[in-house]
Amino acid sequence: MKLKYMNFRVCLVLFLTASVTMNTFAQTAKPKKLDGIAAVIGDQIVLESDVERDFILSTQQGLQVNDKCEFLNDILMEKMLIDRAKQDTLISVTQDEITRALNGQIEDFKQRGGGEEQVLKFFGFRTMAEMKNEIKYVVEDNIFSRRKRESIVSGLDATPEEVRVFFDKNKAELPDVKEEITLSHIMMYPEVSQENEDKIINELKNIKKEIEEGASFATKAILYSEDPGSANNGGLYLKVTRGKMVKEFDAVAFNLEEGEISDPFKTEFGYHIIKLDKRRGQELDLRHILMSLKPTEEELKMTIDKLDSIRVLINEGTMTFKDAAARFSDDKFTKYNDGNLMSPQSGEDRFEKINLAINEFSAVAGLSEGDLTSVFADEYQNKKVVRLMRVNRIFPEHKINYEDDYYRIKQFAVRYKEQDVLVEWVKKQIPNSFIKIGDDYKSCKFPIKWDQN
Numbered sequence: 120m121k122l123k124y125m126n127f128r129v130c131l132v133l134f135l136t137a138s139v140t141m142n143t144f145a146q147t148a149k150p151k152k153l154d155g156i157a158a159v160i161g162d163q164i165v166l167e168s169d170v171e172r173d174f175i176l177s178t179q180q181g182l183q184v185n186d187k188c189e190f191l192n193d194i195l196m197e198k199m200l201i202d203r204a205k206q207d208t209l210i211s212v213t214q215d216e217i218t219r220a221l222n223g224q225i226e227d228f229k230q231r232g233g234g235e236e237q238v239l240k241f242f243g244f245r246t247m248a249e250m251k252n253e254i255k256y257v258v259e260d261n262i263f264s265r266r267k268r269e270s271i272v273s274g275l276d277a278t279p280e281e282v283r284v285f286f287d288k289n290k291a292e293l294p295d296v297k298e299e300i301t302l303s304h305i306m307m308y309p310e311v312s313q314e315n316e317d318k319i320i321n322e323l324k325n326i327k328k329e330i331e332e333g334a335s336f337a338t339k340a341i342l343y344s345e346d347p348g349s350a351n352n353g354g355l356y357l358k359v360t361r362g363k364m365v366k367e368f369d370a371v372a373f374n375l376e377e378g379e380i381s382d383p384f385k386t387e388f389g390y391h392i393i394k395l396d397k398r399r400g401q402e403l404d405l406r407h408i409l410m411s412l413k414p415t416e417e418e419l420k421m422t423i424d425k426l427d428s429i430r431v432l433i434n435e436g437t438m439t440f441k442d443a444a445a446r447f448s449d450d451k452f453t454k455y456n457d458g459n460l461m462s463p464q465s466g467e468d469r470f471e472k473i474n475l476a477i478n479e480f481s482a483v484a485g486l487s488e489g490d491l492t493s494v495f496a497d498e499y500q501n502k503k504v505v506r507l508m509r510v511n512r513i514f515p516e517h518k519i520n521y522e523d524d525y526y527r528i529k530q531f532a533v534r535y536k537e538q539d540v541l542v543e544w545v546k547k548q549i550p551n552s553f554i555k556i557g558d559d560y561k562s563c564k565f566p567i568k569w570d571q572n
Contacts, residue, residue: 155559157559157560158191158560160199160202161552161553167557173190174190188564192565192566192569195554200263200264200267204263210263212259212262213362214348214349215363215365216262217348218346221254224254251348252347272536272540293528296519297473298513299513300483300513300514301510302460302479303457303460303511305440305448305450305458305507306450306453306506307449308422308502309421309504310422311412316412319390319410323391326343337355338353339408343410344407344409346407350409355396358403365387368391372405373403375405377396378395380392388409391409392408426507430494433491440458440491441457472513479497481495482506482508483510488510489509492508542566546568
């Protein structure tokens with residue numbers, strides 16, 4: 120397998136959690152409609168459109184393409200991971216995880232694409248709920264696949280000597296490094312007034328009253344709920360077990376009687392009401408409505424002014440950025456780490472500058488190392504926030520080299536080893552799997568012998 124192609128497939132497998140372009144995702148979310156099934160593996164179906172999608176994506180990336188057989192081979196590997204993950208009792212994916220991953224991806228597109236309206240227009244959806252409903256199952260499969268993959272390749276590493284040998288052998292095919300940047304931030308949630316919260320609580324109380332008087336909970340959820348994981352399905356969640364939702368949600372849901380509707384209660388996502396439809400031991404079928412807290416323009420401005428005064432203190436040297444992050448940042452993942460941001464895709468602190476969200480890119484444009492951005496309003500996990508960023512280091516675009524990019528090269532080397540392990544694992548699964556290859560691909564010379572009949 121060519122190194123270039125292997126690297127592309129690794130990225131494609133993780134396309135919903137990686138920094139892909141909107142054009143790339145558009146091809147994935149809205150593939151050209153093609154008739155026919157390319158293959159079946161277990162409960163997983165590979166459509167002709169899946170193969171066509173990967174073919175298009177590879178050509179967009181400028182990669183060498185021999186035929187579609189190699190795409191089907193790698194899709195089958197991915198489907199095997201998903202199929203086995205869903206049968207693995209040690210692997211579970213919660214609705215909360217799916218919602219967070221889905222929201223993160225949508226927010227990334229909104230920031231890159233110039234807002235919700237532009238994203239919907241670009242992808243051809245009428246509403247954000249429709250778009251989220253369309254891709255949430257892909258997000259879920261991606262999480263299952265990643266979990267199974269991690270369990271199979273857990274502990275794999277590459278020694279410095281292996282990294283050096285890998286680089287010497289493959290440096291001509293490794294990609295150039297784009298301009299990169301390391302960043303820190305201080306993030307603050309605007310303080311929402313009790314009056315503002317009371318409006319949400321009273322609105323949910325009125326909805327509850329109307330439902331108790333005969334209105335449909337499902338209809339109200341479709342109309343008013345802001346939960347992307349359930350709104351389009353009437354707020355429905357099936358087979359909810361403890362730990363699948365945040366603890367505040369569990370505390371209310373598992374204390375309801377069948378048919379009972381909760382009073383409004385608060386979680387980190389906003390205010391909810393729940394109706395318990397069915398209880399089967401420790402499994403619940405329920406519906407819920409979520410309304411998020413939205414700061415007013417005045418509340419947002421007050422937070423901007425507060426963070427701007429902190430910016431002044433940092434610039435004057437009265438307070439260090441590290442101390443300000445620890446004292447004032449609401450980002451629990453970075454506040455005690457000097458506010459340093461890490462890429463969730465690579466696990467590193469470097470970000471390709473061109474791939475920054477629009478608001479971030481605009482904020483850091485023209486800045487030098489050590490400079491602070493202006494304070495700006497942004498969105499984080501569907502919440503309005505206010506941010507101040509610091510440019511820590513700037514790495515100019517360059518040819519990948521062993522001295523400056525060791526950890527990046529190590530990632531490639533480890534992925535290459537992981538691919539070998541995954542192939543061997545897949546081969547062991549095939550004898551105990553239902554696999555059917557479509558007629559159009561019967562003549563393929565697969566690197567893995569899928570059809571053993």
